[in-house]
Amino acid sequence: MRYYAQYNESGKLVSIGTGYGGVEITEAEYNTLLTEIREKAVLVNQLYNGEITIDSIPTEWQEEIQRRVDERIAAEGEAEEQDIPAEEALAIILGGEV
Amino acid sequence: MAYDKVIDSAVLEADLTSVADAIREKGGTSETLSFPDGFTEAIAAIESGGGGDDTICGYEKRSGSFTLSEDVTSAYTVEFEEMANKFRSDFIIMGWIDFLTVHGTIINTYNGGQLSDFFLTYSYWMNGSRAETGYAAGRNTSGSTTSNSNASTSRTYNSFTVPFSSTQKGIAGCTYNWVLVAMKK
Numbered sequence: 001m002r003y004y005a006q007y008n009e010s011g012k013l014v015s016i017g018t019g020y021g022g023v024e025i026t027e028a029e030y031n032t033l034l035t036e037i038r039e040k041a042v043l044v045n046q047l048y049n050g051e052i053t054i055d056s057i058p059t060e061w062q063e064e065i066q067r068r069v070d071e072r073i074a075a076e077g078e079a080e081e082q083d084i085p086a087e088e089a090l091a092i093i094l095g096g097e098v
Numbered sequence: 099m100a101y102d103k104v105i106d107s108a109v110l111e112a113d114l115t116s117v118a119d120a121i122r123e124k125g126g127t128s129e130t131l132s133f134p135d136g137f138t139e140a141i142a143a144i145e146s147g148g149g150g151d152d153t154i155c156g157y158e159k160r161s162g163s164f165t166l167s168e169d170v171t172s173a174y175t176v177e178f179e180e181m182a183n184k185f186r187s188d189f190i191i192m193g194w195i196d197f198l199t200v201h202g203t204i205i206n207t208y209n210g211g212q213l214s215d216f217f218l219t220y221s222y223w224m225n226g227s228r229a230e231t232g233y234a235a236g237r238n239t240s241g242s243t244t245s246n247s248n249a250s251t252s253r254t255y256n257s258f259t260v261p262f263s264s265t266q267k268g269i270a271g272c273t274y275n276w277v278l279v280a281m282k283k
Contacts, residue, residue: 019178037167040167
């Protein structure tokens with residue numbers, strides 16, 4: 001079984017996997033990275049859901065976890081945005097029906 | 099006991115060590131191997147087809163997996179070792195990408211040395227909720243023809259593209275398994 005790590009142009013880890021491609025790594029390295037990836041994903045979900053605070057995250061991960069949560073919030077905000085007619089917007093501003 | 103040949107023990111030991119090193123490397127182990135039982139056991143334990151560069155029913159197969167480090171909202175390219183039959187025009191490429199369950203395949207012809215738009219129908223479990231999306235250039239799992247508006251646009255025989263998007267994200271930490279089989283039409 002061939003294990004690999006895939007990095008982007010900036011040297012940031014994009015993915016790990018089995019099979020062809022990327023930079024070959026050992027099984028032990030793969031398992032270590034897999035554990036870290038999944039731990040971070042859990043922390044992102046927990047911080048996003050308010051189940052934990054940033055202080056309960058390992059210091060070296062705080063910046064990344066916070067960034068990913070901020071990105072998720074921003075992405076959801078974009079998805080919810082929608083154009084509305086000027087009249088509707090005016091009605092909202094003036095305290096009319098939303 | 100009569101001896102039929104005199105050999106240099108240092109040379110023999112070096113040769114056996116060389117063979118043992120090759121077995122260990124292939125088998126992914128660092129254990130000491132006894133000769134001959136340890137050698138034969140270690141060779142028997144070596145898994146075949148690591149990386150998916152083999153065949154199934156005589157047809158080329160590629161397989162692998164990937165786990166994303168962060169959510170992906172744009173097309174993601176998966177590489178595989180180039181198929182030998184890229185010049186055949188009568189082969190179909192079937193693809194699955196699967197997180198936990200196997201789903202249907204979208205099949206189209208393999209034409210002119212390129213992979214045509216194919217699959218990817220995939221599903222994944224996310225926090226207990228199942229999300230399933232079909233990307234069709236042919237038939238979906240129900241046998242109905244569908245549009246290929248979301249089909250992979252990758253046209254090589256050494257990679258395919260997973261059409262992740264903002265509405266169909268690749269999920270961080272999820273392991274996506276995939277298989278490609280070049281089957282005769």
